[in-house]
Amino acid sequence: MNTTNSLFPEGFLWGGALAANQCEGAAREDGKGLSTADALTGGVFGKPQIPPEGFYLKEKAIDFYHRYKEDIRLFQEMGFKVLRISISWPRIFPNGDDLEPNEKGLAFYDSLIDELLAKGIQPLVTLSHYELPLHLAEAYGGWGDRRLIELFVRYADTVFRRYQGKVRYWLTFNEINMILHAPFNGSGIQGTAEEVDQSLLYQAIHHQLVASAAVTKLGHEIDPENKIGCMIAGSPIYPLTCHPDDMIEMVQKDRQSLFFGDVHVRGRYPAYMNRYFAEKGIHIDFAPGDEEILKNTVDFVSFSYYMSYCATADPEKNIQSQGNIMSAVKNPYLSESEWGWQIDPKGLRYILNQLYDRYQLPLFIVENGLGAKDMLTDDGHGGQTVEDDYRIDYLKAHLLQAAEAIRDGVELWGYTSWGCIDLVSNTSNQMSKRYGFIYVDRNDDGTGTMERYRKKSFYWYRDVIQTNGESLRK
Numbered sequence: 001m002n003t004t005n006s007l008f009p010e011g012f013l014w015g016g017a018l019a020a021n022q023c024e025g026a027a028r029e030d031g032k033g034l035s036t037a038d039a040l041t042g043g044v045f046g047k048p049q050i051p052p053e054g055f056y057l058k059e060k061a062i063d064f065y066h067r068y069k070e071d072i073r074l075f076q077e078m079g080f081k082v083l084r085i086s087i088s089w090p091r092i093f094p095n096g097d098d099l100e101p102n103e104k105g106l107a108f109y110d111s112l113i114d115e116l117l118a119k120g121i122q123p124l125v126t127l128s129h130y131e132l133p134l135h136l137a138e139a140y141g142g143w144g145d146r147r148l149i150e151l152f153v154r155y156a157d158t159v160f161r162r163y164q165g166k167v168r169y170w171l172t173f174n175e176i177n178m179i180l181h182a183p184f185n186g187s188g189i190q191g192t193a194e195e196v197d198q199s200l201l202y203q204a205i206h207h208q209l210v211a212s213a214a215v216t217k218l219g220h221e222i223d224p225e226n227k228i229g230c231m232i233a234g235s236p237i238y239p240l241t242c243h244p245d246d247m248i249e250m251v252q253k254d255r256q257s258l259f260f261g262d263v264h265v266r267g268r269y270p271a272y273m274n275r276y277f278a279e280k281g282i283h284i285d286f287a288p289g290d291e292e293i294l295k296n297t298v299d300f301v302s303f304s305y306y307m308s309y310c311a312t313a314d315p316e317k318n319i320q321s322q323g324n325i326m327s328a329v330k331n332p333y334l335s336e337s338e339w340g341w342q343i344d345p346k347g348l349r350y351i352l353n354q355l356y357d358r359y360q361l362p363l364f365i366v367e368n369g370l371g372a373k374d375m376l377t378d379d380g381h382g383g384q385t386v387e388d389d390y391r392i393d394y395l396k397a398h399l400l401q402a403a404e405a406i407r408d409g410v411e412l413w414g415y416t417s418w419g420c421i422d423l424v425s426n427t428s429n430q431m432s433k434r435y436g437f438i439y440v441d442r443n444d445d446g447t448g449t450m451e452r453y454r455k456k457s458f459y460w461y462r463d464v465i466q467t468n469g470e471s472l473r474k
C-alpha cells in the first residue's frame with residue numbers, strides 16, 4: 001500500500017507494451033509459421049485471407065525483429081523499468097503441433113530478453129497475444145478443439161523453461177474476453193460473433209480458461225518465483241440512465257467480461273453464468289479433471305483500458321457504435337478520439353476500484369493510450385519530431401486517475417502504455433493510427449524509411465518515470 005504522499009508507490013513498474021504480430025514483422029523468417037494475425041490482412045473484422053497473399057502491413061510491421069536493439073536503447077533512454085512483449089507462438093512452434101520447437105525462433109527471444117535485461121528492463125511476457133499458429137485454425141478449427149490445450153501447454157513449457165530466472169512476469173491470453181466479439185482474432189474460429197454457434201464459442205472459451213489455468217500451474221511448478229496473470233479488456237459499463245432496467249442491463253453486460261476474471265481468480269465458473277447458459281441454450285463439455293485444473297488461480301490481474309461504454313434496456317436508444325473490438329452505446333458526456341473511441345480517464349479509476357474490490361489481488365495496467373494521426377515536423381535542431389500534446393494530455397489524465405485509485409487503496413504494480421513505439425494497429429491494420437512515444441516512418445501503403453523519431457511525449461514520459469509520477473502534478 002502507498003502510505004507516502006507520493007502519487008505512485010516506490011518500485012512502480014513504468015514501461016510500455018508491444019505485441020509480436022504488430023511490431024516484429026519477419027513474418028516468414030527463420031522458420032516462423034504464419035499466424036491468425038497474418039491472415040487478418042483486412043483487420044480484425046475482415047474475412048481471414050488464408051494463406052495471406054500480396055502486400056499486408058504486418059508482414060514487415062515496424063521491423064522490430066531486426067531493429068529491437070535500437071528500439072530498446074530508446075526505451076532505456078525513457079527509463080523503462082518494464083517492457084511488455086509477446087512471444088509469437090508460431091515462431092516457436094511454426095505449425096502449433098510440431099513436436100520440437102524452432103531453435104531459430106527461440107534464439108530471437110533469447111537475444112531480445114537478454115538485451116532487455118542488460119538495459120535494466122524487465123520483460124513482461126504475454127504467451128498468446130492474438131496469434132495462433134494458422135495451421136491450428138485451418139486443420140483444427142481453432143480453440144474449439146480441445147487438443148489445443150495440450151499444444152499450448154507444450155509451447156508454454158518450452159518458454160517457461162527457456163526463460164526461467166530471466167522472465168518473472170507472465171500473462172496467458174491477451175484480452176481473453178474479446179473472443180466474444182472477434183472470434184477469429186481471439187480463437188481462430190471462422191465467422192463473425194453473430195455467425196458462430198454460441199456453444200462452440202463458449203467451448204473454445206472453456207478450453208482457453210483450462211489452458212490458462214494449466215499453464216499457470218506449470219509456470220509455478222517450473223519456477224515458484226513466476227508471477228502469472230490473466231489479461232482482460234477492461235471496459236467499464238455505465239447504465240445509460242438511472243432507470244432500474246438500465247441498471248440490470250449494465251450488470252448483465254458487465255458480467256459478460258467479468259466472467260473471465262472471475263474464473264481466473266476464483267478458480268471456478270460463477271453461478272450467474274448458469275442462468276445465462278440455460279437461457280441461451282449453451283452447452284459446454286467439461287472433461288474429467290477440468291474443474292480441478294481451473295483451481296490454479298492467477299497471482300495478479302492485468303487489463304487494457306481505452307474506454308468505457310453505456311448499457312440501456314431501451315431498444316430505441318440501444319444504438320451500438322464500434323469502439324475497440326467491442327461495440328456498445330456511447331456516453332453523451334464524453335469526447336472521442338479520431339477513431340471514435342470515447343475518452344474517459346475517470347473510467348480507469350472506476351475499473352481499478354471495481355477489479356480490486358472484487359478480486360483483492362494486485363492489478364497491472366498493461367495497455368492504455370491514444371491512437372491518433374501524427375505529423376512529423378522540424379524539431380528546430382535539424383531533426384524531426386511530433387508535437388503530440390493531445391497524447392500527453394490523454395496519458396496524463398489517465399495516470400492521474402490511476403494515482404487516485406492508488407489513494408483509494410488499490411494495489412497497482414505497474415503501467416505499460418500501449419504501442420510505446422508506433423506499430424500496426426490491431427482492429428484496423430493501419431500505421432496511421434499511432435500510439436507511440438517514438439514515431440516510425442512507415443505509412444499505410446508500406447512506404448517509408450522505418451526511421452525512428454522521438455516525439456514530444458517521449459521526453460514527457462521520461463520525466464514522468466524519472467520522478468516516479470511526481471511531474472504529473474505540474
Ligand code: BG6
Pocket residue numbers: 019022130174175233304324325367371418424425426427428433
Ligand atoms: C487492444 C489489443 O485491443 O488494443 C492490442 O490488445 C491493440 O493488440 C490495442 O493494438 C489498440 O487497438 P488498435 O485497434 O487501435 O490497435
